[in-house]
Amino acid sequence: MASDIIAWFHENGRTLPWREPGFSAWGTLVSEFMLQQTPVSRVIPHLEAWLERWPTPADLADSPPAEALRAWSSLGYPRRALWLHEAAVQITERHAGVVPDDVDDLLALKGVGDYTARAVAAFAYGKRHPVVDTNTRRVIARAVQGQAEPAPPSRGRDLAAMEALLPESDTDAHDFNAGIMELGALICVAKSPRCGQCPVSARCAWLADGSPAYLGPVKAVQKKYEGSDRQVRGLIMKELRAAHKPVTTAEIETLWPDAVQRTRALDGLLADGLAVASAQGGYTLPHG
DNA sequence: GAAACGTGGGA
DNA sequence: TTCCCAAGTTT
Numbered sequence: 355m356a357s358d359i360i361a362w363f364h365e366n367g368r369t370l371p372w373r374e375p376g377f378s379a380w381g382t383l384v385s386e387f388m389l390q391q392t393p394v395s396r397v398i399p400h401l402e403a404w405l406e407r408w409p410t411p412a413d414l415a416d417s418p419p420a421e422a423l424r425a426w427s428s429l430g431y432p433r434r435a436l437w438l439h440e441a442a443v444q445i446t447e448r449h450a451g452v453v454p455d456d457v458d459d460l461l462a463l464k465g466v467g468d469y470t471a472r473a474v475a476a477f478a479y480g481k482r483h484p485v486v487d488t489n490t491r492r493v494i495a496r497a498v499q500g501q502a503e504p505a506p507p508s509r510g511r512d513l514a515a516m517e518a519l520l521p522e523s524d525t526d527a528h529d530f531n532a533g534i535m536e537l538g539a540l541i542c543v544a545k546s547p548r549c550g551q552c553p554v555s556a557r558c559a560w561l562a563d564g565s566p567a568y569l570g571p572v573k574a575v576q577k578k579y580e581g582s583d584r585q586v587r588g589l590i591m592k593e594l595r596a597a598h599k600p601v602t603t604a605e606i607e608t609l610w611p612d613a614v615q616r617t618r619a620l621d622g623l624l625a626d627g628l629a630v631a632s633a634q635g636g637y638t639l640p641h642g
Numbered sequence: 643g644a645a646a647c648g649t650g651g652g653a
Numbered sequence: 654t655t656c657c658c659a660a661g662t663t664t
Contacts, residue, residue: 389660396650396659430648437662467662487660506643507661535660544658545653576657579648588648626647 355497355554356521356530362553363533366540370394371401372477373532379453379478381405386470387438392429394539400429412451414442420639423628424595432591433626436640437465455479468509476531482524484516485531489538494519496542500559502568503544586610586619587628594629600636 371377372385384404388397404425408414414422419439426435441463445453453474454460460471472483488504494515495504505511519534520527541548549555549565560566579585589609593601610616620637623629629637 386660391647391659391661392649393651393659428649430650431661433647434662465662469661473660485660488658489660539660574644577646578655582648584646584648591648622647 355557356519356526358553358557359533359537360521360526360529363529363536367533367536368394368540371398377478378405378409379455379474380409380411382478383441383453383466383470383474384438386473387434387441387465388429390434390470391431396429400425400427408442410451411442411445411453414439415446418639418641419627420641423591423639427595428592432628434465436627440464441466453478455481457483468513473531476528480524480528482520482522482527483531484513484520485535486512486516487535487538489535489542490516490531492544493534493538493542496547496560497554497558500563500566501570502560502566503570503573505570506573583615583619583622586615587623590619590623591628594637594639597638600632600634600638602636606637 367373372382381401385397385401388401388404407425408417417439419436422435422439423432426432429435444463445451449459454463455475455478457471457475460466460474461468463471466474469485469487472485473487475481476483476485491504491507491512495501498515498519519530521530537552537554541552549558549561552558555561586609590606593605593609606616606620607613610619620629624631624637627640630640630642632638
């Protein structure tokens, strides 16, 4: 199966910034942070602007977190920007400004988990590690396990399932990691998979079984955004990004009518370090 | 392990 | 319009 996917990837993989020759390990790390739960099309413009402004981890570490949060703009989950800034500081302090190539060193960085650590080691440094994201999990669930959808994530099980498929050589392992993700992103998609264009359709356990419906545990439904705490937090963050002096309590009050929810959202942002109380009153983005 | 965490685009 | 989904991590 691996060789089919690798061949398909060479022919059909997209041209993306992080696949260009000479793209830096730092660029890969930044791209992986941005791509966490965020589509490629929204990431690309922000990634390019980010790397132009902060070409190295040390450059970002030298800027205040507030600037990282402003550059993050409306990409969503702004704590990723805070964590990326913190990771840049850690890289500068612990690794002489060089993005580490060791999975355990990467895992020790703020905001870097099982996926991102292995993605950087594999994609930026060419090391042989199983890289498992949501696309990979879906392709394996279908092609290997015959299930319409993957079971709930399980670190050990997921890594073992990918390891069992991973080619021996570093080069093939790299292309397979990238290729199976790409296959999940373009062909073996969550809804209405394009099995007619799939390079492994002849060997897909799910297709062979007649594409049975998913019978496993029901996954948690994403809560409605409209009216949620997330929306209120987003509105406050937007105001803080736009302001270059403290945002007053009165200004925050205009953003959301419900005082209880508004207070809960602001307190959450303060607890997360995304907002800080200013000595002159009001609130700002973090500058420390 | 579940829940929380943004935002926007496509069906 | 409403719902689903998108290269996850942290607590």
